[in-house]
Amino acid sequence: xxxxxxxxxxxxxxxxxxxxxxxxxxxxxxxxxxxxxxxxxxxxxxxxxxxxxxxxxxxxxxxxxxxxxxxxxxxxxxxxxxxxxxxxxxxxxxxxxxxxxxxxxxxxxxxxxxxxxxxxxxxxxxxxxxxxxxxxxxxxxxxxxxxxxxxxxxxxxxxxxxxxxxxxxx
Amino acid sequence: xxxxxxxxxxxxxxxxxxxxxxxxxxxxxxxxxxxxxxxxxxxxxxxxxxxxxxxxxxxxxxxxxxxxxxxxxxxxxxxxxxxxxxxxxxxxxxxxxxxxxxxxxxxxxxxxxxxxxxxxxxxxxxxxxxxxxxxxxxxxxxxxxxxxxxxxxxxxxxxxxxxxxxxxxxxxxxxxxxx
Numbered sequence: 001x002x003x004x005x006x007x008x009x010x011x012x013x014x015x016x017x018x019x020x021x022x023x024x025x026x027x028x029x030x031x032x033x034x035x036x037x038x039x040x041x042x043x044x045x046x047x048x049x050x051x052x053x054x055x056x057x058x059x060x061x062x063x064x065x066x067x068x069x070x071x072x073x074x075x076x077x078x079x080x081x082x083x084x085x086x087x088x089x090x091x092x093x094x095x096x097x098x099x100x101x102x103x104x105x106x107x108x109x110x111x112x113x114x115x116x117x118x119x120x121x122x123x124x125x126x127x128x129x130x131x132x133x134x135x136x137x138x139x140x141x142x143x144x145x146x147x148x149x150x151x152x153x154x155x156x157x158x159x160x161x162x163x164x165x166x167x168x169x170x
Numbered sequence: 171x172x173x174x175x176x177x178x179x180x181x182x183x184x185x186x187x188x189x190x191x192x193x194x195x196x197x198x199x200x201x202x203x204x205x206x207x208x209x210x211x212x213x214x215x216x217x218x219x220x221x222x223x224x225x226x227x228x229x230x231x232x233x234x235x236x237x238x239x240x241x242x243x244x245x246x247x248x249x250x251x252x253x254x255x256x257x258x259x260x261x262x263x264x265x266x267x268x269x270x271x272x273x274x275x276x277x278x279x280x281x282x283x284x285x286x287x288x289x290x291x292x293x294x295x296x297x298x299x300x301x302x303x304x305x306x307x308x309x310x311x312x313x314x315x316x317x318x319x320x321x322x323x324x325x326x327x328x329x330x331x332x333x334x335x336x337x338x339x340x341x342x343x344x345x346x347x348x349x
Binding site for chain 1: 193195197199200201203205209210211214
């Protein structure tokens with residue numbers, strides 16, 4: 001794979017992939033790094049690198065979570081939630097800690113869809129292929145998760161009417 | 171395709187704004203871009219790893235050979251011992267002897283005495299002259315010693331002239347003795 005393309009993919013997807021992997025394991029950096037290295041070795045390159053990366057990270061995170069649970073049984077160290085998920089030094093309408101707590105309280109199937117869609121930029125069809133489900137089911141999970149988040153965050157409707165504009169993604 | 175912050179199913183419940191607020195949060199990233207690029211380049215430059223078949227070929231071959239060796243060892247240990255069995259085989263009698271060939275007949279007709287050397291050649295005589303003659307006739311000139319003394323027995327002193335004369339006289343007086 002072209003190094004420039006790999007660099008652009010890292011810049012674009014690495015934070016979201018790390019957040020996505022952190023839903024399962026504590027070693028999100030290693031999982032994401034390994035996924036990118038594997039992507040660089042793919043010949044030919046996948047047609048949809050983002051979807052391929054999310055699938056690779058999901059598999060790696062699940063494996064790492066299995067090993068992590070096995071290790072925790074002996075060490076009794078619950079590191080989940082020890083790391084901040086969002087960057088706190090930026091001005092946000094939502095508090096990063098509250099958003100993290102609300103997000104962490106969601107069921108895994110809803111949280112996974114929200115992270116992949118909001119921060120990963122994957123479509124519902126891509127997420128459905130990723131989790132081996134239907135697009136309509138993924139859509140329902142997403143709506144249910146957003147609804148739960150709104151309740152946990154105490155956001156009334158309509159919300160944040162004074163925002164300057166949508167956050168763009170590359 | 172719907173973008174994360176502009177879903178095509180935006181409704182009046184304010185979900186779009188909540189999505190925007192959530193999307194504005196930037197995930198913390200500890201990914202080191204340069205390290206990933208370095209690892210990717212390093213792995214691409216590394217020689218290709220042998221396939222799963224090659225990596226498991228030699229252990230499988232060794233295991234199969236070990237099984238074969240163990241099996242043969244068991245068979246060898248449990249092999250029944252065979253007792254020595256003596257079998258008498260009747261050998262047919264050989265046919266009558268073939269007629270003697272003319273050459274064999276000619277050889278058989280040669281008298282034994284003709285091919286047997288003379289009796290006096292069987293052993294050297296008692297005197298030094300006899301022994302020297304016997305040695306000369308039997309082995310030829312090459313067998314002669316450098317000096318006549320060397321032909322004598324180690325324990326026998328050389329004969330003097332008088333002793334030679336007495337021997338000659340004794341021989342003349344007793345003609346029946348072997349010469």
